[in-house]
Amino acid sequence: MLSRTVPRCAARPTALLRPLRPHGAPVRPARCSIDRSRRGYASEAAEKDLVIIGGGVAGYVAAIKAGQSGLSVACIEKRGMLGGTCLNVGCIPSKSLLNNSHLYHQILHDTKQRGIEVGEVKLNLEQMMKAKETSVSGLTKGIEFLFKKNNVEYIKGTGAFADEHTINVNLIDGGETSVKAKNIIIATGSEATPFPGMTIDEEKIITSTGAIALKQVPKKMVVIGGGIIGLEMGSVWSRLGAEVTVVEFLGQIGGPGMDAEIAKQAQKLLGKQGMKFKLNTKVKSGEESGEAFKINVEAAKGGKEEAIDADVVLVAIGRRPYTAGLGLENIGIETDDKGRLVIDQEYRTKLPHIRVIGDCTFGPMLAHKAEEEAVAAVEFITKNYGHVNYGAIPSVMYTHPEVAWVGQNEQEVKASGVKYKVGTFPFSANSRAKTNLDTEGMVKFIADAETDRILGIHIIGPNAGEMIAEGTLALEYGASTEDVGRTSHAHPTLSEAFKEAAMATYGKAIHY
Amino acid sequence: MQATRYLLQHRQPMIRFLGKRTAPPKLDHTPKAHPASPTHSLPNSFAAYREKAQQHGPLNQKMEYSTSGAIGSHSGSSLGPVEPASGQYFDRSELPKRFRRTPWTQAEIDAIESGGASMF
Numbered sequence: 065m066l067s068r069t070v071p072r073c074a075a076r077p078t079a080l081l082r083p084l085r086p087h088g089a090p091v092r093p094a095r096c097s098i099d100r101s102r103r104g105y106a107s108e109a110a111e112k113d114l115v116i117i118g119g120g121v122a123g124y125v126a127a128i129k130a131g132q133s134g135l136s137v138a139c140i141e142k143r144g145m146l147g148g149t150c151l152n153v154g155c156i157p158s159k160s161l162l163n164n165s166h167l168y169h170q171i172l173h174d175t176k177q178r179g180i181e182v183g184e185v186k187l188n189l190e191q192m193m194k195a196k197e198t199s200v201s202g203l204t205k206g207i208e209f210l211f212k213k214n215n216v217e218y219i220k221g222t223g224a225f226a227d228e229h230t231i232n233v234n235l236i237d238g239g240e241t242s243v244k245a246k247n248i249i250i251a252t253g254s255e256a257t258p259f260p261g262m263t264i265d266e267e268k269i270i271t272s273t274g275a276i277a278l279k280q281v282p283k284k285m286v287v288i289g290g291g292i293i294g295l296e297m298g299s300v301w302s303r304l305g306a307e308v309t310v311v312e313f314l315g316q317i318g319g320p321g322m323d324a325e326i327a328k329q330a331q332k333l334l335g336k337q338g339m340k341f342k343l344n345t346k347v348k349s350g351e352e353s354g355e356a357f358k359i360n361v362e363a364a365k366g367g368k369e370e371a372i373d374a375d376v377v378l379v380a381i382g383r384r385p386y387t388a389g390l391g392l393e394n395i396g397i398e399t400d401d402k403g404r405l406v407i408d409q410e411y412r413t414k415l416p417h418i419r420v421i422g423d424c425t426f427g428p429m430l431a432h433k434a435e436e437e438a439v440a441a442v443e444f445i446t447k448n449y450g451h452v453n454y455g456a457i458p459s460v461m462y463t464h465p466e467v468a469w470v471g472q473n474e475q476e477v478k479a480s481g482v483k484y485k486v487g488t489f490p491f492s493a494n495s496r497a498k499t500n501l502d503t504e505g506m507v508k509f510i511a512d513a514e515t516d517r518i519l520g521i522h523i524i525g526p527n528a529g530e531m532i533a534e535g536t537l538a539l540e541y542g543a544s545t546e547d548v549g550r551t552s553h554a555h556p557t558l559s560e561a562f563k564e565a566a567m568a569t570y571g572k573a574i575h576y
Numbered sequence: 577m578q579a580t581r582y583l584l585q586h587r588q589p590m591i592r593f594l595g596k597r598t599a600p601p602k603l604d605h606t607p608k609a610h611p612a613s614p615t616h617s618l619p620n621s622f623a624a625y626r627e628k629a630q631q632h633g634p635l636n637q638k639m640e641y642s643t644s645g646a647i648g649s650h651s652g653s654s655l656g657p658v659e660p661a662s663g664q665y666f667d668r669s670e671l672p673k674r675f676r677r678t679p680w681t682q683a684e685i686d687a688i689e690s691g692g693a694s695m696f
Contacts, residue, residue, distance in 0.1 A: 398621060400615070406618070406619060407613075408609065408618055409607070409608045412607065414621045414624075414625040416607075425610070426614065428612075449599035454611050515590075517590060541590075541591045543589075544590040544591075546587070547590055547591045
């Protein structure tokens, strides 16, 4: 180490490295082997503070947050539209169809008792799809605006690692470019898991992507997989007139996270709307017979084979991380046995400047989880500290009634050995649900028997997806059921059912 | 309000005002398993890469501060200050290799001396 008072540059001769050529002479390829790019003196394209691969929910939120934090940031997206699966072919378009198909179904079946006489009701599927596309395009353009507002450079193309700091981009409009970055975030999302032996054509054998774009209502639809995506899309087409059969390998619908009591009630209510369920059943194969399909199923534990007819088969057995074409092999980043990129607690891969967020790494594949990770990952870069509470991430199924939960379900709490207590309140005893003639469902609290601390909240009923926000906040703050029960809730609202379920956990509900 | 105050004499709510959010005073950035990781472990490649990459240059403090030899096994703060003391400077030759000047090649020397003519 030196003690020095003069600048270092004074101690060395200045050298002109710019090659000289006679004035006016054409630029010719060099014959000698000087790599002029190996020194850093020539001006290159500026290195970004952060480059994000993927403009889905995880990627675009990280880009905006980074822009707001003053980083020079670029976001690479190959779809040509920002928002990823969620905005383009997932959460948003499916919610548009769920909302409008619910209205259609309600007008058909639930107006007379409300004193509304309606004439002939006809479905205009083309218009329903247009309404969906209007919502989608409005939202995706909104993100482009936010990119401009927050100085995010938007690169439309497919990015692949050339080296640890360089990403080559095949531009959608033709040509190539490359970007260098100090930090890189991979947010390439996920894709539907295909069913072995069935080729997805998105017309007859479809994933959720095809299920939001069918051109006509199928007569018979088989949904393989009774998780949230399968039930939501099954609901849409059931309401519009399809005969929907859901085939689920497990003994309950809604996936393993849903509370068993709630799942049973959801199955009963969806069954009342016309959906059929085959639980503990596995799909063996599918055969095409003319325009239709025969789906061969049998009991999961073995048994008699059965064939179900279908015009359209929806494959909804889950999603898998999407990292194809990223050039991970060029930088040696590894994935686990399920294709998830391996990261540490600060979202870093083994290369500390490359982080991964969203569906292509650990945790539930949920848009709001990805958003939280995006903010935390950028905060790790800018502030050295970020945080996501994976114990308080809500899940919602947007059927009617909706199902929502946060924290542990009863089977998980039971398995953990903790002594617990349960409080429930049915919507049939809630004044607002009564006035809305929409009284199916309940709120269920699970709390520690000793401390009264909330361990899990499960709701099936109208507006459950909005109501769970209060539960998530309570869980995040470590609230007791009494904290919720002693908080004033406006009357008459559905949220009073939430308060009363809390009261029923530590004491007694008033109205039940 | 009086009723609430009276009530609170007998009951302490679990929800409390936590104050303005601040980062914890001591942060350990050593790689650990992600909280949602199904295996709750990190592959060896994380430590191996850090060992190789010498991310905590330029001080070459590995021998001085690290007992296990794996740089990634200790927090950055435990490795000591990265910045030199006031009035002291690092020589470029003390920095990790990637920050040092690359040696002149004969072709570059020729190019400078010939005004670039040797390149054509």
